[in-house]
Amino acid sequence: MTKEKQQNIQAITNMEEDFARWYTDVIMKTELADYSPVKGFMVIRPYGFAIWENIKNEYDKLFKQTGHENMYFPLLIPESLLVREAEHVEGFAPEVAWVTHGGGAELAERLCIRPTSETIICSMYSKWLQTWRQLPFLYNQWCSVVRWEKTTRPFLRTSEFLWQEGHTLHETEAEAQAETMQMLNIYRSVAEEYMAIPMVVGQKSEKEKFAGAHATYTMEALMHDGQALQSGTSHNLGQHFTKAFDIMYTDRDGKRSYPYHTSWGLSTRLIGAIIMVHGDNSGLVLPPKIAPIQIVIVPIAQHKEGVLDKAYELKNILKEYKVKVDDADGYSPGWKFSQWEMKGVPLRIEIGPKDIEADKCVFVRRDTKEKIDISLDDIQSAVAKTLEDIQNNLYKRALDMREQKTSTAVNIEEMKAKLKENPGFIKAMWCNDRHCEDTIKEQTGASIRCIPFEQEIIGEGKCICCGSPADKMVYLARAY
């Protein structure tokens, strides 16, 4: 093939050259999503949506296993409800979209398109909750929310995104805290075990916490370019909203009490994380456990006697997996190899006349691009083992990458230098002062991603900014 032709076909920018373009190229070329006619709003195409469905199904299963039920609340929230909790409005007001007209007439009260549903859900909870015997309330909804964003990027930040929001009520503070942690753990387990993305988990600083929360917990992932991505948050909302919305019940002692409240959410942003953690210059690399197609079978010389039959036979043998036989006529095998590689299919099986004669096939792993001959007798166990290897290897690779991109610093100058030579996480001590937090952000561009549960002491335990004794180690990074 000629050079020009290579370039024409390749079209995915190298990530070393321009990471942002690489990212959008991958999304467009692999047909995960496309831009819509409305600025900041994207269309999720079937291949991208299939990934979301797989993520969603895993989480949904665990939500239900832990006693949660799904429900659905309206898209529109009256302004009077949104403004009930002061911190909350203040946090969200700048990015709310408003509906002012209905059926051509101006509305008496404008309605906001939910940026999140705490307010409308709480207004209903106050109607429903009467007695301690009804607690806990364990509900969740899958929906989309709208936040009018200035700068948007597919999956990472769009004005509308798909997500899940859980909203629970509990009798005691301890139960609410336990729920908050339980959900964060579920978030982390699916992210790590299914998406193969290692997460740093911990608590958000006061500055970074959810508007109206008592405490926010987060899982943070590190992308290939050294930027962090907040990937899921779980909030202990205390009684902030239950008081603001008059949610009261008669407790075990016959007194009127406010319950304790949690909410937790994660979104299609996770798809951005999968792209940016595992992807390479050939395109997507999908972990087997969330790949819409786990195995693609590419027949070679498919017009020849018996080749297609054999391909379908293999598909049938492997029916417990998501298998596609690419029997498209008029495309060369080489073309198909490249296409499916770009789309990140974990395992490709090539089967042609020579293989059939030798009673074998060829496996090609997406993560290592390694080619191996496999006897057809062993195919089932070989597939199981290979997919598991790929899944494990992706996690390990991502973890190595994160560790390689994680440094420590004891003062701001050192932090700047480290971020410059090796962008990624910086572990440092912090005195818990908002002023220091702002200063660090201003001078380095990096924010406190979280105060991790797994603490350690860096250097002599002095705040990276002001040098006073500090009892918290934090992860800092530039973030999406």
Added chain:
RNA sequence: CGGGGUGUGGCUCAGCUUGGUAGAGCGCUUGGUUCGGGACCAAGAGGCCGGAGGUUCAAAUCCUCUCACUCCGACCA
């Protein structure tokens, strides 16, 4: 919200300086030969040049305004 970039068949772009109402490659369709890393030949289809004004006998091209997308920074799942 500030700074840059780009809008021409499905995609990537040329044409614009020096106006004369469109071109290439890829993709697509049909037929044939191919088929183990992005095959080849032949014949086709497809565009009022982002939009609105203006200048002109004549505008993709010049002028004004506008819109959209995109990238980089400040704020955010």
